[in-house]
Amino acid sequence: MMNAEHEIIITPPSKIPSIGWKELWRYKELFIALTWRDIAVRYKQAVLGLIWVIIQPLIAMVVFTFLFNRLGGIKSGDGTPYPIFLYVGLLIWQYFSTTLINAANSMTSNAGLIQKVYFPRLVIPATAAASALVDLVIASLILAMMMIYYKLPPKPLSIVLLPVLILTTILVSLGFGLLAAAVNVKYRDIKHALPFAVQIMMFITPVMYPINMLDSHPTTKAVMLWLNPISGVISNARAVVLGKSPVCWDVLVISLLMSISLFLLGLLYFRKAEHYFADLV
Amino acid sequence: MTPKPVISIEQIGKLYRIGSRFGSCIQLPWNRKYATRQSNTELWAIKNISFTVEEGDVVGIIGKNGAGKSTLLKVLSRITPPTEGRAFIRGRLASLLEVGTGFHPELTGRENIYMNGAILGMTRRQIARRFDEIVSFAEISRFLDTPVKRYSSGMYVRLAFAVAAHLDSEILIVDEVLSVGDASFQTKCLGKMDEASKSGRTVLFVSHNMAAVSRLCNKGVVLSNGLIDYIGSSQEAIRHYSSYERGSIPSSVIFENDDTKRANSKARFVGACLEGKNGSGGDVFFIGDEMYVRMDIIFNEPTDNIRLSFAVRNADGVGVYHCVMEDSDFRPGVLCGRVSIKARFPHLSLYPGTYYIDDLWLASGSKTLDNIEGDILSFTIAEGGSVIRRRLASNKALVHEVPEWTVDSKIPNDRLLIEGEKLCSS
Numbered sequence: 001m002m003n004a005e006h007e008i009i010i011t012p013p014s015k016i017p018s019i020g021w022k023e024l025w026r027y028k029e030l031f032i033a034l035t036w037r038d039i040a041v042r043y044k045q046a047v048l049g050l051i052w053v054i055i056q057p058l059i060a061m062v063v064f065t066f067l068f069n070r071l072g073g074i075k076s077g078d079g080t081p082y083p084i085f086l087y088v089g090l091l092i093w094q095y096f097s098t099t100l101i102n103a104a105n106s107m108t109s110n111a112g113l114i115q116k117v118y119f120p121r122l123v124i125p126a127t128a129a130a131s132a133l134v135d136l137v138i139a140s141l142i143l144a145m146m147m148i149y150y151k152l153p154p155k156p157l158s159i160v161l162l163p164v165l166i167l168t169t170i171l172v173s174l175g176f177g178l179l180a181a182a183v184n185v186k187y188r189d190i191k192h193a194l195p196f197a198v199q200i201m202m203f204i205t206p207v208m209y210p211i212n213m214l215d216s217h218p219t220t221k222a223v224m225l226w227l228n229p230i231s232g233v234i235s236n237a238r239a240v241v242l243g244k245s246p247v248c249w250d251v252l253v254i255s256l257l258m259s260i261s262l263f264l265l266g267l268l269y270f271r272k273a274e275h276y277f278a279d280l281v
Numbered sequence: 282m283t284p285k286p287v288i289s290i291e292q293i294g295k296l297y298r299i300g301s302r303f304g305s306c307i308q309l310p311w312n313r314k315y316a317t318r319q320s321n322t323e324l325w326a327i328k329n330i331s332f333t334v335e336e337g338d339v340v341g342i343i344g345k346n347g348a349g350k351s352t353l354l355k356v357l358s359r360i361t362p363p364t365e366g367r368a369f370i371r372g373r374l375a376s377l378l379e380v381g382t383g384f385h386p387e388l389t390g391r392e393n394i395y396m397n398g399a400i401l402g403m404t405r406r407q408i409a410r411r412f413d414e415i416v417s418f419a420e421i422s423r424f425l426d427t428p429v430k431r432y433s434s435g436m437y438v439r440l441a442f443a444v445a446a447h448l449d450s451e452i453l454i455v456d457e458v459l460s461v462g463d464a465s466f467q468t469k470c471l472g473k474m475d476e477a478s479k480s481g482r483t484v485l486f487v488s489h490n491m492a493a494v495s496r497l498c499n500k501g502v503v504l505s506n507g508l509i510d511y512i513g514s515s516q517e518a519i520r521h522y523s524s525y526e527r528g529s530i531p532s533s534v535i536f537e538n539d540d541t542k543r544a545n546s547k548a549r550f551v552g553a554c555l556e557g558k559n560g561s562g563g564d565v566f567f568i569g570d571e572m573y574v575r576m577d578i579i580f581n582e583p584t585d586n587i588r589l590s591f592a593v594r595n596a597d598g599v600g601v602y603h604c605v606m607e608d609s610d611f612r613p614g615v616l617c618g619r620v621s622i623k624a625r626f627p628h629l630s631l632y633p634g635t636y637y638i639d640d641l642w643l644a645s646g647s648k649t650l651d652n653i654e655g656d657i658l659s660f661t662i663a664e665g666g667s668v669i670r671r672r673l674a675s676n677k678a679l680v681h682e683v684p685e686w687t688v689d690s691k692i693p694n695d696r697l698l699i700e701g702e703k704l705c706s707s
Contacts, residue, residue: 029404113400
């Protein structure tokens with residue numbers, strides 16, 4: 001009945017955090033169950049249910065198109081119709097902001113679980129990233145319909161590049177999300193600051209305008225691309241999916257490298273802080 | 282080679298910083314300088330905890346609130362790391378520190394079973410295999426597809442416990458979870474725990490319910506202020522614990538001399554207490570134990586013809602005994618000054634439960650000298666004990682009696698109870 005495989009040694013936490021992939025893998029069932037719970041619970045007792053996932057970006061698209069395109073005169077820059085240009089940006093931005101905010105609050109909103117059951121705490125913010133991914137896929141159906149309507153075929157390269165771009169988005173969102181989650185356990189200021197910060201960040205990310213608009217401000221553009229990997233992701237996603245402008249390979253590589261570093265930073269910080277979550281949350 | 286213990290705990294300690302470290306970000310430098318930090322804000326919730334648990338042991342962890350029981354379980358469940366020391370756990374461990382962790386009110390009973398199972402470490406397949414068992418144990422089959430927010434609290438608790446009770450783990454850590462639910466469900470839960478321990482599982486069990494600890498556990502650990510106070514058999518541990526932990530009605534009392542009428546009396550009670558074998562204090566006894574009721578009396582002048590009585594009631598207020606000294610052959614003669622009179626129960630035979638000593642009465646001849654009414658002392662008869670061979674259902678009887686049983690197979694025909702009929706064919 002007993003075997004060495006299940007021997008657990010409990011010691012004070014070590015100074016150097018490790019990621020513990022093996023253990024994470026053992027808890028994949030919990031990850032799936034929690035993701036499913038997130039999705040199942042969100043739209044229970046709502047008449048429109050999952051349709052809400054589509055309604056939100058759709059309405060944002062209509063309002064922003066009117067404000068920025070019709071009134072403000074902002075153009076996509078490469079001849080793409082503004083609504084679909086905007087929609088791509090909104091989808092990615094929405095994924096980023098949902099994951100970031102949900103991951104940041106995930107520790108406090110699951111305090112009961114954390115204080116009563118052991119499991120790798122990483123499962124919870126990862127759940128936030130996974131359930132937002134489901135939203136992204138559903139909301140992408142509208143994008144597909146718009147692509148047919150505007151007769152914009154995606155680049156053949158998108159089969160390879162789209163997963164890379166999505167991965168980059170996930171890594172950035174989780175990287176920031178893990179940092180915010182770990183800090184939020186100690187300092188609840190994050191909870192108040194984050195929604196505001198995300199709102200401001202949306203304007204310094206090329207969601208509603210093309211990044212080329214900043215060509216006259218090369219320093220600002222460089223800072224934006226380096227520090228905000230989402231910028232690079234959005235402009236390349238437009239290039240790949242809508243097929244009007246060329247893929248910027250250097251930007252793609254920068255985004256990917258930055259996202260990996262951010263993710264690792266978030267991951268290690270989270271792992272280091274994780275031990276005290278149950279005591280502080 | 283002797284097998285390694287399932288759990289070995291070596292010098293585990295857990296330090297908490299109490300008080301707010303994060304009160305405000307406006308911490309002025311001079312405040313920081315003069316703030317008294319260090320020792321008064323640090324608290325060892327547990328310290329120097331070392332013991333081992335062998336396979337199949339059912340260990341009861343008892344102690345007052347704040348003694349460190351829950352912290353110890355949290356450390357062993359890996360919810361919080363220890364500050365020092367090490368522990369080895371060999372086997373799959375499931376811990377149940379709360380009933381219904383991870384239950385979501387919006388999800389249905391069925392969905393929550395899978396959800397809760399996953400949280401407690403079961404795979405989907407394991408849950409599916411035991412699904413029917415869980416549902417029938419929880420008695421909620423009719424409401425399987427109703428959101429649990431519409432459940433009654435009883436249904437909720439039953440479902441939550443049912444999932445946990447069907448965990449397939451080798452080691453089970455259980456915190457005070459049996460205090461929920463109605464009496465019949467508690468009995469059911471205890472039965473399930475009994476089953477778990479009989480099937481060779483190792484169980485660590487925290488409870489304030491001494492009857493449950495006594496029934497389920499073979500070992501006991503008493504914690505006090507974060508330190509181990511006692512380790513031994515569960516029954517010894519319970520005795521040890523109860524010797525310093527007393528309920529609202531104690532097992533010893535000193536009567537205040539607050540009443541002039543009493544103070545002027547020729548004699549009065551000054552104190553009373555319960556004693557076990559060899560004069561040891563305590564308020565927990567087992568069937569078959571020896572118990573003394575000791576009454577300390579001051580006689581202000583030589584008194585003859587002393588009469589003394591007291592009553593024993595159960596928790597429902599039903600009188601069990603009325604003990605009157607005149608019923609015995611004992612006659613103390615003339616007494617003066619401070620004396621202790623003891624009544625010995627050589628062989629307690631009350632069913633498990635709480636009992637109260639009530640209505641002390643002292644008289645000389647026909648003149649009442651002192652009378653103290655109300656519940657004065659309390660004691661508990663715990664389940665188990667050396668002479669008990671089965672589980673006693675507390676609603677079945679008040680007094681445990683073992684008659685002499687005989688068999689007679691050669692009864693003359695004329696003494697058969699039912700005449701003319703052959704009871705057994707020869």
